[in-house]
Amino acid sequence: MTTYGGRGVHGQTVATLGARIVSGALPRGSVLDLAALGRELDVSMTALRESLRVLAAKGLVEARQKRGTVVRGRAHWNLLDPDVIRWRASAGETARLLRDLGELRGMVEPAVAALAARRRDEADLTELDAALEDMTAAGHGDAEAAAAADLRWHRALLRATHNELVAALDSLVEPTLSLRDALVHEARATDPVPRHAAVVDAVRRRDPEAAEAAMRVLLAEAAEDVAGVVSDDRASTEEER
Structure with a gap:
């Protein structure tokens, strides 16, 4: 399994957003404001979308038509993913x-x-x-x-x-x-x-x-x-x- 913690800007973005989702800071059903996140994290839209694809593979977010990127509930998380495990421990x-x-x-x-x-x-x-x-x-x-x-x-x-x-x-x-x-x-x-x-x-x-x-x-x-x-x-x- 691939972990992303600490791997440059991309890894830091994945880790930051993943930890927020797992901790509940970004609750289930939240629609992510990509423009605001890009400004806050100081990353390009390309880098942000790449990070969200990683999080989607872990079951934490999904892209929905006419809504955007939505935070998924715990039932969809890959609980055996090493990053998810680490974020849960931190939470x-x-x-x-x-x-x-x-x-x-x-x-x-x-x-x-x-x-x-x-x-x-x-x-x-x-x-x-x-x-x-x-x-x-x-x-x-x-x-x-x-x-x-x-x-x-x-x-x-x-x-x-x-x-x-x-x-x-x-x-x-x-x-x-x-x-x-x-x-x-x-x-x-x-x-x-x-x-x-x-x-x-x-x-x-x-x-x-x-x-x-x-x-x-x-x-x-x-x-x-x-x-x-x-x-x-x-x-x-x-x-x-």
Whole structure:
């Protein structure tokens, strides 16, 4: 998926308007005054229209005959788009995003681990081991590297199912998982490597039941980490008030 934050004037225009729509500053049904926006953002009509095409692809706006460009309701947004996820987090929806991700993972990942245990090959095990090594090397000191290693591990597990549709879930889970990792690895007190290694061990032994059970333990620990982050965020918000 392509993100546009920070990519010159075009990227800044997409990010500014997208954030306004997601936050509600530009509410559903609003008709955008392109001339006024062009003056405010100091961009040409060509650049503005290009930005609106990007936002239309994300489901945030649409062009209507005789009305102009209209802000669409939440039901039309591509909620798995990485920019939309980032804008939602900036608008104060981090807790909801993390909750939804946890529920999605709970439904999908235990079954993924079981299927990987049945179908994995040596190349899959090599990649899973490499991801574990990355996680170990990152430790607690490098949140960005730890998050990247975690994503690498999840991609490898999805591919180890040798099911193309399951592997394609990578593009659905990655944006929100990236957000979750960026937050959780900053404050994580527990070492994630042993739980991930337990899943790999079961996959290596071709034990679907053990792989599923190990994944459920991993997810339970992840849920505790998320709960701690969300609780800290809420406490900080209350203190600021």
